[in-house]
Amino acid sequence: MSQQDPEHLLVRARGDASPLYATDAGTSARVEDFTRNLPVDAHELALPDGLVRRLTEWNHARPGDGFEARPALRKHVKRGLDLARLVAGHLGPRWTVRFWDERRQDEKFVCWGCDRFHWTVDAHDTPPHPLDITVEGEYGLYPLHAEGLGSFAPDDPAAALRLSDDLVAAFHRWKGAIETTLMNDDSDEAWQRLFEEGRDLSERLARETGPARTVTYRGIANGGLAAMTSVSRQGDQRL
Numbered sequence: 001m002s003q004q005d006p007e008h009l010l011v012r013a014r015g016d017a018s019p020l021y022a023t024d025a026g027t028s029a030r031v032e033d034f035t036r037n038l039p040v041d042a043h044e045l046a047l048p049d050g051l052v053r054r055l056t057e058w059n060h061a062r063p064g065d066g067f068e069a070r071p072a073l074r075k076h077v078k079r080g081l082d083l084a085r086l087v088a089g090h091l092g093p094r095w096t097v098r099f100w101d102e103r104r105q106d107e108k109f110v111c112w113g114c115d116r117f118h119w120t121v122d123a124h125d126t127p128p129h130p131l132d133i134t135v136e137g138e139y140g141l142y143p144l145h146a147e148g149l150g151s152f153a154p155d156d157p158a159a160a161l162r163l164s165d166d167l168v169a170a171f172h173r174w175k176g177a178i179e180t181t182l183m184n185d186d187s188d189e190a191w192q193r194l195f196e197e198g199r200d201l202s203e204r205l206a207r208e209t210g211p212a213r214t215v216t217y218r219g220i221a222n223g224g225l226a227a228m229t230s231v232s233r234q235g236d237q238r239l
Contacts, residue, residue: 006093007044010034010107011055011084012100013076019059020045020087031100031107046211046235051086058083067102077103088112089162092131092212112212113160129160132214135202137178137194138221143171143201154205167204174201178220195220199231206233214239 008029010021020042021034038045040052047055058079067073084099088110091097097110113129130146137143141151146159154163154171174197181190202217209215216232232239 006096008034008096008098009038009045009087009091010098010100011080011087011110013059013062013080013102015059015062019055019080027096031098034098045087045091047087047090048207048210051083051090055083055087070103073103077101081108084108084110089160090210090212092210094212129158131212132216133205133209134216134218135198135205136218136221137174137198139179139182143175143198144205161205161209163205163208167201167208170201170204174198191220195229199229202231203233207236209235211235211237 005026008023008026010023010031011019012021012031012034013019016037018037018040020038020040022036022038023029023033024036025033040047040055058076061076061079067076081099081101084097088095088097089112092112095112097112098107099110100107130149132146134145135143136145138151142153142156144152144154144159146152149156149159152159154161155168174194177197178194181194198220199217202215206213206215211234214232214234217229219229
């Protein structure tokens with residue numbers, strides 16, 4: 001699957017087993033062409049368990065005969081929009097994600113990187129957010145690295161990683177601990193602990209960013225031979 005030829009997905013609650021639909025009609029597909037109902041836990045999507053649960057709950061929250069009260073419909077549509085953003089952000093440029101707005105009776109294209117919605121599939125080129133991320137601890141630099149961004153913070157909005165607050169804080173603590181350890185000329189055991197911590201953070205980063213991105217852990221630049229490595233992951237899968 002190439003970025004030039006993505007798969008297409010529609011997020012729509014209509015009472016079927018799943019609110020996710022696929023089509024083979026490509027870029028020119030109309031809403032009615034999305035006839036293949038995909039399970040929320042489909043292997044090719046590899047959505048996180050929490051997102052699978054929320055999509056299922058949202059789908060079941062739609063009354064079978066539609067909404068009688070407009071406030072309830074607005075709330076349901078807003079939840080769906082938020083979920084469609086999460087789906088698009090998880091899948092990345094490998095998929096073109098659309099959302100059916102039941103309130104306005106129209107479709108929106110969900111950008112995987114900028115959290116915006118568009119009226120046509122080509123209204124927004126693929127944003128230049130990093131797809132290949134390297135995690136490496138080095139004095140004076142942020143722990144994440146990518147082509148076009150150089151060294152960057154885990155909460156840098158330009159990277160559009162959408163990481164949890166806990167993981168962002170953990171990366172900042174790791175960066176500070178590496179600098180303190182280097183300045184204090186601590187023992188090999190201290191470097192080993194930091195190396196293992198960085199490995200765990202890299203795995204968490206891969207899980208949170210999903211299969212759309214590749215995360216490679218390269219250890220600690222100043223931690224000696226024991227802190228050198230190269231391990232790559234996509235989501236939960238080690239490459």
